[in-house]
Amino acid sequence: MTDEENVVDFSQAAEKHRHDKTHQEKEEKVEHMRARFAKALPDKPRPVREYLRRKRSKKKR
DSSP states (O other): OOGGGGOOOHHHHHHHHHHHHHHHHHHHHHHHHHHHHHHHOTTOSOHHHHHHHHHHHHHHO
């Protein structure tokens, strides 16, 4: 093995770490929203998806 094979590109590693962290934060936020909607609206099958879809459509206007 040469030294070049062991070299880590910190810009790529940082970007990957940042992406993983933001993805995890988004997943936690959505999971929290699911729990809140399940308590408030137990009869709707997909309340979080509908809420996010309406929110996105508002932004596009």
